[in-house]
Amino acid sequence: MELLNHLQNKRNTAALDLIEKGTDLTFIDQNSNTALHYASSNGFTEVVVRILEENTSIIDNQGQHGQTAVHRALQNGNTETFVSLVAYGANINVLDVKGQSCLDMAMKRKDLNLVKLLCYFGAEVALQDWILLSGDINALDKQDQVILKQILDQNDRLAAINHG
Known part of the structure; x- marks a missing residue:
């Protein structure tokens, strides 16, 4: 609990x-978040790496709203x-409670660099979920066209890959 307190108060050196x-790295708070969630939210990369050097079992834990440490890092721009x-x-x-x-988060933010990075790392595409596909691609603004092309x-x- 002390570790979470340090991370919530942005005291990464103390953490x-x-x-x-x-200290116990698997402790989960009342919001179902671990130290990894808080370190990722704050962009404390050194803390994240130290936690994972000790214990990778919590890497995909879903905390508040079903978000993982990855969701939290991206949500706060911590590339x-x-x-x-x-x-x-x-x-x-991993999908959060909103699915x-x-x-999806990167596309909503229209962050082309993040979309490209996620694609490079193998992000799965659920095209039926993306609203931009419901209309004419030429009617989209330039940025949306570039993002859509990346997704396609x-x-x-x-x-x-799946069909050889």
């Missing part, structure tokens, strides 16, 4: 000290933390 002393989570084996295709994946390309890549 690192507790991790070094062997470096996100990449570290993926490097340790985080699943980027949204990390790719990813869908083609996944189809090729």
